[in-house]
Amino acid sequence: MRTSLILLAVSATALVAACTSASDSTASADSNLTLPTLPGLPGLPGLDGGLPGLPGSGGGSTVHLDEVTGFGSNPGGLRMFEHTPTDLPASPALLVVLHGCSQNAPTIASAGFNDLADARKFVAVYPQQSSSNNPASCFNWFNADDQTRGQDENESVKEMVDKAIATHGIDPARVFVAGFSAGAAQSLIMAATWPDVFAGAASLAGIPFGCAKSQTDTFTCQNPGKDYTPDQWAALVKQAVPSFSGRYPRISVWQGTKDSVVGTKNRGEIVDQWTGVHGVSATPVTTETVAGATHTVYGDDGIVESWSIPGMDHDVPVVPSASCGTTAQYAVDKGVCAAGKIADFFGL
16 A cells, blocks of 8 residues: 555654654765665554655665755755765756655665666755654645745755856756656645756656645545646646746656556646647657557657656656666566666656
8 A cells, every 4th residue: 555645644644754754854065975774664544664665675875965955044944855976067057856755765776777877977856754743754745835936945955056157067958857746746746846957857657737726625636636738737837937928848757557656647637738838739749668668759859758667656766787777665676677767758
């Protein structure tokens, strides 16, 4: 059984909050962050072998992240972690990666994104939620304020981008964002509210921008999802920054066909939203099979793509044998490296 994006069961949230708070307190600047191995938690479905998104009894893995403080006013109360490869070139690219509920920065970093940053020499920034902001450490993608440019968590993430640009000489034209689950929903918020900052966004098991405006509305959006026309979905994005007249970010959409947490129709609704934003047909121009996954491309310049992973639940696909992440709860080997394909799509 999988855990929802918003955990409302009091017993579950209390335990998640306690564990994630403990994780928060151990993360420090310039430190190696180790994913903890947790004992089974009897009586809580979906938590028997570790917190969702963290390794179970099979053991943990270590990723190196540095905490960055003083990056701005930080109205969303987030923490900033980054991974900077050795021999970083001049004017590197930046990829911001957002974790899912009950996860943290090192969890999502170990899903292949640190590996790709090292191999392709770009900077990776990992915003981290706190259990004091959300009991399950979810990004608050359903709050109306967070969907408003320059407010709450989206402002905090934007300030992290500004800090990374100033520190590492990032090429402002090569700034991208990706996320899983609640982090995927947040990544699409970043694409909609800061289209002048992000050149591309990737959603792994996410929800269209503007679907929910309150916590109560999350459940319909999450599963089964809402069914709007491309024009209706696109209008929500364009209303976020009415004065914007530039090119919107390119969009990569990922989801498993057996996702038991986020309704699978959301993948198609996100495609509808962003093909509508870009003014291209929601009928794919190409469809191919890659390692059993269905990859579809939209628009003559491939501005939107979709990956449907057969038999995959609410997960990020990794390929450890190809130096693409490690397997864990919510990270499975399906023969397709999401981090690598997303990096390809972004031109990293």
